[in-house]
Amino acid sequence: MTESLVTTHPPETGSPRPDTARTPGISAPVLEFLRERRPETPCLVIDLDVVAQRFHQVRAALPWAEVYYAVKANPAREVVRLLAELGANFDVASPAEIDLCLAQGARPECVSYSNPIKKLSHIEYAYRRGVRLFAFDSEQDLEHIAAAAPGSSVFCRILVASPTTEGGARTPFGTKFGCAPEMAVDLLHRAARLGLDACGASFHVGSQQLDPTAWDAGIATVARVAEELDQRSVPLRVLNLGGGFPATYLETPPPLAGYGAAIEESVRRHFGDRPLRLLVEPGRAIVADAGVIRSEVVLVARKSADDERRWVYLDIGRYGGLAETENEAIAYRLVTSRDSGPTGPVVIAGPTCDGDDVLYQRRVYRLPLDLRAGDHVDLLGAGAYTASYASVAFNGFAPLTTYCVPADALSPTEAASGTADAHGNGVGDKERRRCTTDVISKTVVGQ
């Protein structure tokens, strides 16, 4: 099926737009950085002020929730440090992500090990580093947690079918995570008998969820689990609503406030006045809109003389950070320096020798007819699941470099590894705020 889409932003004025012109979707500090530094491409530039804004917007839209930033979305040290300073908690998936968060100022009590697939040795490590909150979705992982992290708080991830409607998740999780609700009841009961604090349950509605009501089914399911557990004297106190909050790509998502209202209404409907701590784990919604990937055109080619659709090969592709173009799930907005001229349909592909390294073929993107090798193509809203997904060196192409602006954080960061190096200038010496767990753990819905 071919989906026809308007792609590049219409030019504001005149002939080929210089990089310095105002560009919708690219912040002034990012434009200035690209103009002054002319970094080697491909690279990702993150505007930390936009990260902060988005964090505050999430908090404003979900004022009753404790925010655990999903580090996997963008593990740049500057991003993690900024969010720690702003009082975020962190959802981590591995020992390396724990180390990263603690090194950037997070306290262990602000960290949730939310990956239900983990080695016993990784649980031991997390516990040694002070982490006391763990997700699980299987008996074996639960036993590992009881053995290696005694007395910790645990929440069970439940498998909830997310809506498959047109307006649903752009990148659904399938059935890899979570267990059936009946099993969650048994496992949480077991957790309590193993000496753990069986505090709650979680579910995830799939990433880039465009339906604000998608949480309702999961909330209803957890409410039923809570009722069953009440009968076994294991009171459920924590509901982890996961991530899924959207960013802006070609499709503009509904406003965040609508998500907050829909979820709050659903929690009240299903849980009534029950005191409940609500957690969310947004990743994409906090960092995606803050990032721009600058790429360069490697080649523009036609497959035959009468082929109307040109192939545009960029110096970034599926393996260089654009993994979310698989099945064309995420459709980035594109901007070129030649957007003022006439456009024509294109297939967009990456630079590697891999036949799957094609970004958009089903969707019809249109790019300027005079686009040529050496021109820049900027991908907007690219701050999430890009640098963290880049391969180490497939075909010898280096992983995606991340830069953070404004200027006091102008240093490339090994975003994927999160390891400290000679760079690492931070975002200032603001006094570190307490994480929201401390601040609002007593906030309950229904009181």
Ligand SMILES: Cc1ncc(COP(=O)(O)O)c(C=O)c1O
């Ligand atoms: C357990 C968990 N929480 C939160 C997230 C973040 O999701 P999103 O970026 O859609 O907010 C993910 C994403 O993979 C996840 O696996």
